Amino acid sequence: xxxxxxxxxxxxxxxxxxxxxxxxxxxxxxxxxxxxxxxxxxxxxxxxxxxxxxxxxxxxxxxxxxxxxxxxxxxxxxxxxxxxxxxxxxxxxxxxxxxxxxxxxxxxxxxxxxxxxxxxxxxxxxxxxxxxxxxxxxxxxxxxxxxxxxxxxxxxxxxxxxxxxxxxxxxxxxxxxxxxxxxxxxxxxxxxxxxxxxxxxxxxxxxxxxxxxxxxxxxxxxxxxxxxxxxxxxxxxxxxxxxxxxxxxxxxxxxxxxxxxxxxxxxxxxxxxxxxxxxxxxxxxxxxxxxxxxxxxxxxxxxxxxxxxxxxxxxxxxxxxxxxxxxxxxxxxxxxxxxxxxxxxxxxxxxxxxxxxxxxxxxxxxxxxxxxxxxxxxxxxxxxxxxxxxxxxxxxxxxxxxxxxxxxxxxxxxxxxxxxxxxxxxxxxxxxxxxxxxxxxxxxxxxxxxxxxxxxxxxxxxxxxxxxxxxxxxxxxxxxxxxxxxxxxxxx
Ligand code: ADP
Ligand code: ASP
Ligand code: MG
Numbered sequence: 001x002x003x004x005x006x007x008x009x010x011x012x013x014x015x016x017x018x019x020x021x022x023x024x025x026x027x028x029x030x031x032x033x034x035x036x037x038x039x040x041x042x043x044x045x046x047x048x049x050x051x052x053x054x055x056x057x058x059x060x061x062x063x064x065x066x067x068x069x070x071x072x073x074x075x076x077x078x079x080x081x082x083x084x085x086x087x088x089x090x091x092x093x094x095x096x097x098x099x100x101x102x103x104x105x106x107x108x109x110x111x112x113x114x115x116x117x118x119x120x121x122x123x124x125x126x127x128x129x130x131x132x133x134x135x136x137x138x139x140x141x142x143x144x145x146x147x148x149x150x151x152x153x154x155x156x157x158x159x160x161x162x163x164x165x166x167x168x169x170x171x172x173x174x175x176x177x178x179x180x181x182x183x184x185x186x187x188x189x190x191x192x193x194x195x196x197x198x199x200x201x202x203x204x205x206x207x208x209x210x211x212x213x214x215x216x217x218x219x220x221x222x223x224x225x226x227x228x229x230x231x232x233x234x235x236x237x238x239x240x241x242x243x244x245x246x247x248x249x250x251x252x253x254x255x256x257x258x259x260x261x262x263x264x265x266x267x268x269x270x271x272x273x274x275x276x277x278x279x280x281x282x283x284x285x286x287x288x289x290x291x292x293x294x295x296x297x298x299x300x301x302x303x304x305x306x307x308x309x310x311x312x313x314x315x316x317x318x319x320x321x322x323x324x325x326x327x328x329x330x331x332x333x334x335x336x337x338x339x340x341x342x343x344x345x346x347x348x349x350x351x352x353x354x355x356x357x358x359x360x361x362x363x364x365x366x367x368x369x370x371x372x373x374x375x376x377x378x379x380x381x382x383x384x385x386x387x388x389x390x391x392x393x394x395x396x397x398x399x400x401x402x403x404x405x406x407x408x409x410x411x412x413x414x415x416x417x418x419x420x421x422x423x424x425x426x427x428x429x430x431x432x433x434x435x436x437x438x439x440x441x442x443x444x445x446x447x448x449x450x451x452x453x454x455x456x457x458x459x460x461x462x463x464x465x466x467x468x469x470x471x472x473x474x475x476x477x478x479x480x481x482x483x484x485x486x487x488x489x490x491x492x
Contacts, residue, residue, distance in 0.1 A: 036187065042071075061102070095127065152193035208267070214228065221279060308394065309393065319380060330375070
């Protein structure tokens with residue numbers, strides 16, 4: 001059994017969905033479950049129209065709903081042909097009418113709460129998954145649309161809900177596994193879920209990857225395929241650094257760290273169910289399905305290099321607290337963490353000295369109360385427009401001098417490092433810089449540590465310079481599917 005998730009760009013139009021149908025058909029013998037994101041850009045458009053309505057501009061918001069309806073209908077008509085499209089329209093019309101009613105409601109009360117946001121955003125995945133399911137049926141595949149809100153149960157933390165894992169797994173085991181045994185092709189919306197009372201929730205932006213992993217863990221699938229718009233996980237975000245290249249193998253922990261520190265290619269929670277059930281995750285390109293992609297498993301890749309990848313997260317604020325002179329250091333620290341805990345604010349990086357604490361927060365979290373509480377115990381300084389850059393890899397462990405080399409590369413470019421964290425996770429070195437320096441820092445570090453991608457050397461050409469590390473932790477077995485995923489390029 002296999003779970004295949006197709007992201008927004010993989011279902012952005014009829015041509016892309018046609019490719020999806022071909023990819024799914026090629027996997028039918030492995031009994032796939034298909035998980036689908038909203039069409040590319042739709043979640044952002046729903047959010048914008050919700051905000052427009054909440055500002056009281058109902059007419060403009062309704063015009064945006066009409067635009068979305070048109071796009072979905074045009075795509076469905078092109079995929080299904082006129083006759084089948086008529087049937088599909090009977091299903092979609094009432095749903096778009098509900099969306100229009102809801103938009104009018106937001107405009108009337110001029111409020112878009114987190115709970116309403118989740119309901120609004122659910123339309124993107126609901127529409128796309130139903131259209132994809134019909135397109136697969138129209139191509140002779142035994143597709144069956146299932147409502148994810150009946151399978152993925154979460155708490156009520158709207159816009160970033162946490163699943164009730166055992167109930168969710170139980171529903172999948174009981175509801176989805178039998179369908180697969182019966183040779184059906186279940187198709188579900190990613191990203192969306194519901195509370196035990198049936199109130200729609202979402203798993204956070206980019207959450208369809210997480211949905212796929214939850215389903216895979218629930219049905220005990222043999223792998224999870226994340227189909228996206230790049231050839232796999234790359235040494236860094238290709239939008240930041242054009243020299244980024246694809247990694248054939250990455251460990252679960254490396255992928256988790258990358259996602260946590262901003263690599264958008266995977267939702268950070270995706271690896272939790274995969275690691276728990278030891279299910280390999282493959283990241284593949286739906287526009288280039290022959291490319292081998294990246295395989296993420298518990299085994300660290302056999303590598304000779306120090307770093308696997310560089311991740312970067314923008315929109316960070318740093319908060320620095322200076323304790324009053326009379327307060328005892330242990331009391332001060334305890335209070336700070338207590339206030340963070342009460343405010344449910346996760347700090348990604350923390351640096352502590354005797355009289356002060358600095359930590360990072362994601363800008364935009366609702367931090368007014370938190371800062372007010374902190375001001376009661378310390379002098380507080382906040383700096384916005386910061387970013388975290390993270391160098392990571394299983395081979396970092398125990399390596400001396402890495403930080404010095406990295407900071408020299410940044411210092412040469414006049415980039416000021418404001419906060420450093422090494423060793424907390426054993427496999428990363430993270431630091432805070434100003435947002436405007438991110439692209440330059442990533443390019444410099446990539447150039448400093450990455451060897452030439454091209455491994456076919458011409459005669460007389462020098463070897464790319466690699467930083468040697470200890471012997472490989474584990475050798476790859478030859479002749480297994482894993483062997484096909486040995487890194488061609490040696491990484492950093
Ligand atoms: P999807 O819609 O398929 O879920 P996303 O846009 O969420 O796709 O994720 C894919 C994008 O992630 C890529 O287009 C790329 O710009 C970005 N990205 C950031 N870091 C990396 C990385 N290290 N490797 C690959 N892609 C990355
Ligand atoms: N459509 C959602 C988003 O854009 C979820 C996803 O694509 O994974 O965030
Ligand atoms: Mg994504």
